[in-house]
Amino acid sequence: MTAPTLSPALVAHLPTGMLVGGHWGPAAGGRTFEVADPATGEVLFDVADATADDGRRALDSAADAAGPWRAAAPRERSEVLRAAYERITARTDAFASLITAECGKPLAEARAEVAYGAEFLRWYAEQAVRADGLVRIAPAGANRQLVHRRPVGPALLVTPWNFPIAMATRKIGPALAAGCPVVVKPASATPLTTMLVAEVIRSELADRGLPTGVVNVVPTSSPGDLTGPLLGDDRLRKLSFTGSTAVGRTLLAQAADQVLRCSMELGGNAPFLVLADADLDAAVDGAVVAKLRNAGQSCVAANRFYVHDSLAREFARRLADRFASLRVGPGARDGVDVGPLIDAGAVDRVAGLVDDATGRGAQLLTGGDRPEGPGSFYEPTVLAGVDPDARAVREEIFGPVAPVVAVADDDEAIALANATEYGLAAYAYTTSLDRAMRVSDEVEAGMIGINRGMVSDASAPFGGVKASGLGREGGEAGLEEYLETVYVAL
Incomplete structure (x- = not known):
């Protein structure tokens, strides 16, 4: 209907x-x-x-x-x-x-x-x-x-x-x-x-x-x-x-x-850090919110997912399961979770980013295709084992694609998070106050969400650095x- x-x-x-x-x-x-x-x-x-x-x-x-x-x-x-x-x-x-x-x-x-x-x-x-x-x-x-x-x-x-x-x-x-x-x-x-x-x-x-x-x-x-x-x-x-x-x-x-x-x-290129002690269920819930609002077409959308080695495989699997369960279609239709991209050019660009990542060895866990029929739609997509130099990591995606990169420790996660000219938003999941404060101190972003996938609020200052x-x-x-x-x- x-x-x-x-x-x-x-x-x-x-x-x-x-x-x-x-x-x-x-x-x-x-x-x-x-x-x-x-x-x-x-x-x-x-x-x-x-x-x-x-x-x-x-x-x-x-x-x-x-x-x-x-x-x-x-x-x-x-x-x-x-x-x-x-x-x-x-x-x-x-x-x-x-x-x-x-x-x-x-x-x-x-x-x-x-x-x-x-x-x-x-x-x-x-x-x-x-x-x-x-x-x-x-x-x-x-x-x-x-x-x-x-x-x-x-x-x-x-x-x-x-x-x-x-x-x-x-x-x-x-x-x-x-x-x-x-x-x-x-x-x-x-x-x-x-x-x-x-x-x-x-x-x-x-x-x-x-x-x-x-x-x-x-x-x-x-x-x-x-x-x-x-x-x-x-x-x-x-x-x-x-x-x-x-x-x-x-x-x-x-x-x-x-x-x-x-x-x-x-522009933004928001990192989403899942550190070794993160609550994995909460991290997956937050990732869905941070990635898929407006089909990923948000300047504060999570763009790069840096996940500790011990959690990366399971995080990517759970995220793929969640993405696969979502219904794509016209926003005015009942039960739709993810609407279209703004135009056909946006779909072409997102598809090109996915092709580049898989061409570099990334594993496509779900999505990666354009539904048949009218409109500028693209399936919610999760990529695992992504090369840190893939375009989907280096460029702002502005679409429903989540590239997951495994990292060895907090140092590597923070270094990769900062390895961009952008610094609008960032997200981090950890159960440690010390780790949360370190991320707040060292990640180069104007807005940082700790254990939450949304930072926007009319009463809070919105903006970036770099x-x-x-x-x-x-x-x-x-x-x-x-x-x-x-x-x-x-």
Whole structure:
């Protein structure tokens, strides 16, 4: 049985244009691009395809709104975000069905994402009134020092396709709480959910008589054509980007001319360490969660499994049994555990990584194939005896493949975990507090899960080290990214 498709009411009120100055409208010249369902390949909607001129109009709107929004009382900004949180959670099923339609993930995961994404709006509604400063007498006693915070200014928010509500609210929430108007460039594969979030906030601003140009949305199929001119405009003061390290490096170079404040959440290659004293049942449970959320299409997905020699064979066998029991199919279908990858190109890339690993001697324990029929599906796959130099170990997989590498001891596990340019997330299973603290101290990652397969939380700082990015999103640190510190000597 297939769950109901998008409701007629949702379809009738779903924005598919650009949001500029509080109004939805077409792109210049009426350009559009298609958004497809990855489970079927069928086109869902045609969406406005913004040009560089459209992007400038959006920045015009944000710049015009900057003064009034900065002047709005922190409590007013807080109440807008809180009301948006409540309106989104009240429509959980509608948002979840839209996420499943354009992103592919099972409805249960989509509902969880709605809860997670909405929580950023609630968290930053509470933080909006907490941009603290200080007043103190200077150490020499000659004057007083006043330190206060003010918004950075108009911000460009570039979001990825894999979590279309959460990645939008994780940026929009702190920006609005701090007093920064925004131009949002959603991913072309999954713009619809982000646009619906923006409509909720636009409507809330309008109902309260606040400037609706605070939130602008410019979907486009040519992101470089749009972002380049915006990054060169001196009215823009902040860039927040989530995506690949390669694109992040390009954007950082472009942002350098205007010396923009940048938050960059880039690629990951998360190690999953199972140390000699690990609880094997707990490690397998955690591995399923860390690997297969959104079919492995997550920047914090476990990518490389380093397992002590004494446990490696049994861990791989149990993990393969669990993967083999999962049902693959369209996310809207009842009982589906793993949905499609985002498109056929993603399937080709994952298949190539598996072929490379097996060509180097890895043993295929389960999966390793594309199910017949429409859609961009790939079976959950476990590889044992993987060469540490295999591409599936060195590159971010972004798919439902778990390569297992046996290691001799903790030293080797930690050394291999750090043998990458990336440092976003890491996971470790051990029953020893000393071992847990050593991993926390020595593994080079911005987020580390000890005996748990999920680290994301709206109230916690999310971000990486090395080539995995700059700055943090979530928690108190997320608000700091949108605030300037001003010192006044009195």
